[in-house]
Amino acid sequence: MKILVCISNVPDTTSKINFTSGDTKFDTTGVQFVINPNDEFGLTRAMWFKEKQGATLHVATVGGVGTEPTIRKALAIGADEAIRIDAEPTDGYFVARQLAEIVKNGGYDLIIAGRESIDYNGGMVPGIMAALLGMNFVNTCISLEIDENKVTAIREIDGGKEKIATSLPLIIGGQKGLVLESDLRIPNMRGIMMARQKKLQVVSAIDAPQATRDISFDKPAPKGQIKMIDSGNVGELVELLHNEAKVI
C-alpha cells in the first residue's frame, strides 16, 4: 500500500492572530508553525500502516521554502519521502488541483488529509481532490482499518458516529480520534538525523485557477465588560439571562 499524507503548515494553536499590510495578510511575526493538528493525527495513523502493514509513506505540502522545517518534521516522525509543491496555498481549489496531480502521477492507494487546516478552516481540499480524481472519500474520519482492499472507517457525524464500508483507493479527511492524542510522536534525534538524508522533492505548481481569494481580514470586536454575579444570588443570573440577554 502506498500512502500520501497531505500536510498543511499552520500557526501553532496557541498563536495570537494578527493581520498586517493594511489587514490584507496574516502577520507571521513571532508565530511558530507546526504540522496542522488534523494532519498530524492522520500522519500518526499512516505510521501505523507503515509499521504494521508495510505501507510506503510519502508526505506532500503546497507551500514556499519556509514550510520545509514542517515537512522535515514529518520525515523525522517517519515518512519515507516528501514532496513540496512550490506555490502559496491561498485557495482550496488550487491546492486540491496541485495535490490531485501528485496523486495521479504517484499511484497512491490511500490519501490522508486533515478535516480542515486550523488556519483558514476551508475543509475542502480532500473533498475537491476526491471529486477531481473520482475516488472514494470519507470526511471527519475517526477510525480507519484496512484489510487488503477492504476499508472500514468511522466518521463523526453531528451527535454521533457512522460506520462506513468502502474500498481503496480512498481519500480521508482525518481528525482527532484516528489515533489518540497520546499516540502522537515527537521526533527523536535518530529520526531527525535520518530525515536529513531523506528525499525532499520540490516540484513546480501546475496551471490551475484560484476559485476564491481573501481580500482583507479583521478581528472580532473586543468583548464588553463581564457582569459578575454573587454565588449566593444565582437567581440573578436567571433573571439577567431572561430580561437582559434574552436567551432563555
Added chain:
Amino acid sequence: MSVLVYTESENRKFKKNAFEVAAYAFEVARIMGTSVTAIAFHAEAPEDLGGYGVSRVLNVTTDTLQTFNARAYASVIAQAAQKEDATVIVISSSTDSRFLGAILAGKLKAGYVPNVVAAPESIAPLVVRRTVFSNKGFAHSQIDAAVSIIGVSNNAFGQKENAVEATVEGFEPTTSDSDFSTKSVEIDKVPGKTTIADADIVVSGGRGLKGPENWGMIEELAAVLGAATACSKPVSDLGWRPHSEHVGQTGKPVASNLYVAIGISGAIQHLAGVSASKVKVVINSDPEAPFFKAADYGIVGDAFQVIPELIEKLKEFKAQNA
C-alpha cells in the same frame, strides 16, 4: 438562473439549519433579483420552505437516496444546479453539508467559501465575510469562479421568515454505482438528543468537575435548559466524555445563543472554538480563570453548590413562565 439551496432533513423532517440556509438564499436572491429553488431529499413537508422564501422545491424521492451519502447527494445537487442554471448554491455548515460541499465544489469547479457569517457584501463580484483561524479572525473572501458555493455558519444569519408560495416538484436524478461506493453500515446516535451543532443552548463541563461521575448535574442543567452537553479537551482526552462532545479548536465549534461553561478555565483553543456563541456564562471556582475575560456573565463559586441551585432557580423560572 435561480439561487439553489440544499435543505437538510433527518427522518424526513427538515433540520433547523434548513430554514436558516433557505432564508440566507432568499436574501442572496433578493439582491440578485431572482428566486430560490431548494433541493431536498425525501422531505415530508417540502412546502414548509415557502415560509422562508423558497419558491420551488425539488424533492428527491428516489429510494436509494433515503439516507445521506455525501458522494451521491453531491452528484444530485450538481445535477439540480445544472438544471436550474444556478450560479450560487447555499448550504449549511453541518458535518454532512461540509462533507458534500467540498465534493460539490470539485464537481462544479466552484468557488466554495464555508463558515460565512453574514449576507454577501457584494454580488458582482461575490464577496462574503467568513470566520478564519478558528474564530480568531474574519476574512472578506471573493469568489472568482463561475459557480459559487456559500456555506452559512450555524446560527449566524437566523431563520428569517419570508412567506412565499412554494411549488413542489419531483426531481429524478441519474445516479451510478460509483456514487454509492462508500456505504453506511451503521449509525450510532442517540435519537432525539439535541446535538451541539443544532442547539440554541450548550452546557459544557471541564476538569473542574473532578470526574465523569459528576456529570449528572450537567445533564440535568442541560435538560432544564433544553441544551446540548459539551466538554473541554482535557475531559475528552481523559475519557470522561466522548470525543464528539469536545468543543474547541480541534473539536467541534459552538455557535449557540447561550454557552454555559462550568469548571472550564478557558484555554485559548477552547475560547476560539466557542467564541461564535452569542452569550457566554462562566462558572468557575478560580477568579483568575482566563475564561472570565471572554464571558458576558460570571459566577465565582463552587460548581457543586452553584449548579444545583441554578437548576432549582431555572425550574422555578420555567414554572412561572410556562
